[in-house]
Amino acid sequence: MANYTKFWKVWLRLNLLTKDVDNDYTAEVSTMKNTLRNEDIAQRIVDEGSEYKYDTLLSIINQHDRVIREAVMDGYSVLTKTCQYTPRVAGSWIGSSAKFDPEKHKVTLDLILASEMRESLSHVGVEVLTVKDSGANIGLVINTFTGLSNDVITPGDDIRIEGEKIRVSGEAEGVGVFFIASDGTEHPVTRRLTTNDPKCLLARVPSDLADGQYTLRIVTQFSNTTTLLKEPRTIEYERPLTVGTGGSGGGDRPEIE
Numbered sequence: 001m002a003n004y005t006k007f008w009k010v011w012l013r014l015n016l017l018t019k020d021v022d023n024d025y026t027a028e029v030s031t032m033k034n035t036l037r038n039e040d041i042a043q044r045i046v047d048e049g050s051e052y053k054y055d056t057l058l059s060i061i062n063q064h065d066r067v068i069r070e071a072v073m074d075g076y077s078v079l080t081k082t083c084q085y086t087p088r089v090a091g092s093w094i095g096s097s098a099k100f101d102p103e104k105h106k107v108t109l110d111l112i113l114a115s116e117m118r119e120s121l122s123h124v125g126v127e128v129l130t131v132k133d134s135g136a137n138i139g140l141v142i143n144t145f146t147g148l149s150n151d152v153i154t155p156g157d158d159i160r161i162e163g164e165k166i167r168v169s170g171e172a173e174g175v176g177v178f179f180i181a182s183d184g185t186e187h188p189v190t191r192r193l194t195t196n197d198p199k200c201l202l203a204r205v206p207s208d209l210a211d212g213q214y215t216l217r218i219v220t221q222f223s224n225t226t227t228l229l230k231e232p233r234t235i236e237y238e239r240p241l242t243v244g245t246g247g248s249g250g251g252d253r254p255e256i257e
Helices: 038-046 054-073 113-121
Strands: 004-015 026-031 083-090 106-113 124-131 137-142 158-164 175-179 186-188 200-205 212-220 233-238 239-244
Touching: 038 054, 038 113, 054 186, 137 212, 137 233
Parallel strands: 004 124
Antiparallel strands: 004 026, 083 106, 137 158, 158 200, 175 186, 175 212, 212 233, 212 239
16 A cells, blocks of 8 residues: 555546546646745744754755756756756757757756655645536646646747636726736736637737746636626636746656656
């Protein structure tokens, strides 16, 4: 019997990729509302009884992150006890003499679980809650540039938003797709939605988003009938989206040994 010491609670959602099957579900992890940051990590270490003071720990953790950033900027692959950072240049190169073109190519990273993290995850069990309410909701956000649903978004590129009753419809004030910064600033999607269906949107991430975390918000008057809602409905993705370093590093990538 597996030795589970932690449990993830998951909601079941109908699988949006198998529309012809009525009994096929996917699991959605019910994550904690607050995303832990370096400040929280430092405090946890202090709470464990560290001999170092909070300010010292936070400085060391921030320095650790800076050293990693500088190393990958120099072209190194960096392996920590949580994941491996591997430099990659994405895009198509036509001809052996092709040059780097920032309009076609992007420097990025592949994030792969370290063996220590995979060992930790082997002790995580799953507790199924129930089928989540089938009302309007955002179930999944995919970065179309990386192909990953890891909560990291790329300014100037599209994201695929999957859910229920998310079509953007209506002329009421405030209708649209927005990225809400931690200080409450709204950044609207101004480019026309490439796809705008009840179960799927394709939206261009504003190119001026600074590094940080954002809440994805959809405001719409869409309903299942031909009559629009009198008042707009607000739908928010429960997981924060990150611009810059961070995110869960998900996706179907090979694991390191």
